[in-house]
Amino acid sequence: MATISLQKRKNELANAERQLEILSNGIFKSGDLPTFKDKISEINQYPLRPKKLEILQINVGYMCNQVCEHCHVDAGPDRKEIMTKETMQQCLDVVKNTGAHTLDLTGGAPEMNPNFRWFVEEAAKAGVKDFIVRSNLTIIRANKKYYDLPDFFKKHNIHVVSSMPHWTRGKTDKQRGNGVFDKSIKALQELNERGYGMPGSGLRLDLVYNPSGAFLPGDQMSMEKDFKKALLEDFSIQFHNLFAITNLPISRFLDYLIASENYEDYMYSLVEAYNPSAVSNVMCTNTISVSWDGYLYDCDFNQMLGLGVASKIKHISDYNEEVLSNRNIVISQHCYGCTAGAGSSCQGTVA
């Protein structure tokens, strides 16, 4: 598997405009499949509008210690987009006054931002109800300077959400790289030792499952049961909930779909699995996504596609929740990923 990003490889799919072009042409232009706009127009949901803001998701940088094959961020060790302390300060000013009950830090590996700990300490003071860090687990074992992350997370009552594509070594390593499975297991055991993920514990540990290939996730509850049984039996690992997340056809996953000649079939699967009842709860209706350089998006996927919010407020430095709540959500065909089956969001299913 590749160890450098699409951007570093100078792959045409590192270009957001090229991705949007692919998503708008071919089977959608020919009319073989309806566009997302047409589909949600059928249920009078176009334009898609935000509801009450619940989640502020901040992407603190695209640098990561892993180069996962399905990554929608195209993250990797070679990415240099890192949120500065100044932008972090602007985010903190917003966190202190936001109506959102959840603060969700993501990346890349958010822990690789040199000001990550300072930011967490400051943000924790604002007293948000649910403070999530999306950790890839292996970062905890990547370097000595990260070994104490489980204690740091515990100290600030961080809700840890971690990717774990499968409970078997083969499937995990194929998607996320050699050795990822063993390191992830070790990291989970360390989190369990601190009380994370244990039954009845307030230290929340949830896992994220993405299918390792061109297929949709199965039923979230039955997958959770399978994951819990296997991880407990094989490694004595416990966790709270499993979020089954659909891979959206952008960035490296789009590159994989095209290279493996699965793109059309995958888009057909997404459209066939379209669930109108998932539309009203898609995460862009309750989330604002902030990029490493402070720009605002409807979700992390739109951020990667360069689709900024359709509002006169475009940057965290001008943040105004009321004005932002009066925007239309920007959509394209990748949005089918969030409305397939039971729906999909950073918090799992939505329907």
Next chain:
Amino acid sequence: MSTYYDPSDLRKFGKISEWNQELGDKFFDYYGSVFKDGALSAREKSLIALAVSHVVKCPYCIDAYTKDGLQRGITKEEMMEAVHAGAAIESGATLVHGVQMMNKYDKLSM
């Protein structure tokens, strides 16, 4: 290139109802009901379907139930065992006819 089997034809399966709506609807209703959780789980039925797909050598069915299995988190080891279960019955069905051959041989021989 024109071929008898085109993988993208699977997507058009539903179109068979266009030429006979009543029978098409009955078939798809029945099909949907068969694969719901019942005395057997939907997961178990998916594996049975995969085995039968191989026995009837239906490339569309093999594509469909391999994908269905992946979505359900069915492992490749489970899938291959299901295929062997189907293959064992199929080869057994051939071999058990060997008894007919033996009977005929014996009857014809002095």
